[in-house]
């Protein structure tokens with residue numbers, strides 16, 4: 410509860426004389442056009458572009474935040490432009506972007522701006538992508554699901570203790586978000602940034618995979634990302650490649666079908682292989698796709714349906 414004069418934890422809302430105002434609405438501090446693979450979303454409209462916006466603000470306090478200059482700032486502390494929902498949709502159209510991505514900082518902190526934009530985008534035939542820490546109540550998430558096409562949600566660890574220490578967040582709310590997205594039939598992918606000393610325990614990864622399989626099934630892609638020293642963890646070494654490769658093997662041995670390694674250019678674990686016949690379906694070199702063997706949503710070799718939205 411915010412008393413008059415208080416500011417929210419995410420720093421972008423204030424209680425002014427008893428009314429809650431969003432200072433982020435229509436005020437993006439970042440506007441980019443990105444390849445969708447950068448989100449990362451590997452199983453949703455490959456090679457399409459995402460008109461990407463962010464305002465300042467986040468509900469978490471990750472010690473390793475890559476975007477801390479905006480996620481941990483107040484709206485007036487960062488240069489921003491005025492871009493209201495209709496203008497976002499117009500610019501996305503002009504740039505031939507298939508989607509609008511709400512990304513970089515934490516989009517739940519500018520929920521009102523996001524959902525107004527997403528509703529207009531839906532009417533205009535543009536997809537909505539939510540890139541998030543997943544910390545959101547079920548009510549607003551269900552509202553969002555009505556206009557959402559795909560999401561990438563961070564599963565930062567499988568320990569509430571680590572969530573508190575590393576992220577200033579809580580685990581259960583994030584798990585609930587995955588369950589809701591799954592129940593609502595939204596395409597989503599999961600990202601786990603492997604921070605050395607915090608999130609590199611194979612036993613925890615095994616438990617995390619067990620929860621994913623039992624609750625969400627084997628088909629939602631999982632990305633293990635390499636950590637690079639940043640923000641308050643600038644003295645840690647990057648994640649060793651062997652750790653990422655081991656986690657990928659472990660997750661696949663547990664039964665998750667599509668497991669990727671990210672933040673390592675041109676590693677073969679960025680490619681998609683058919684979970685049935687094991688043949689190469691999508692070869693990724695940076696953001697280029699020189700090989701693509703999915704036809705009508707299925708493996709060109711054995712006809713197995715590949716989870717995702719491919720056209």
Ligand code: SF4
Nearest residue numbers: 467469471474480542
């Ligand atoms: S949730 Fe994302 S944007 Fe927010 S502090 Fe953590 S890494 Fe940064």
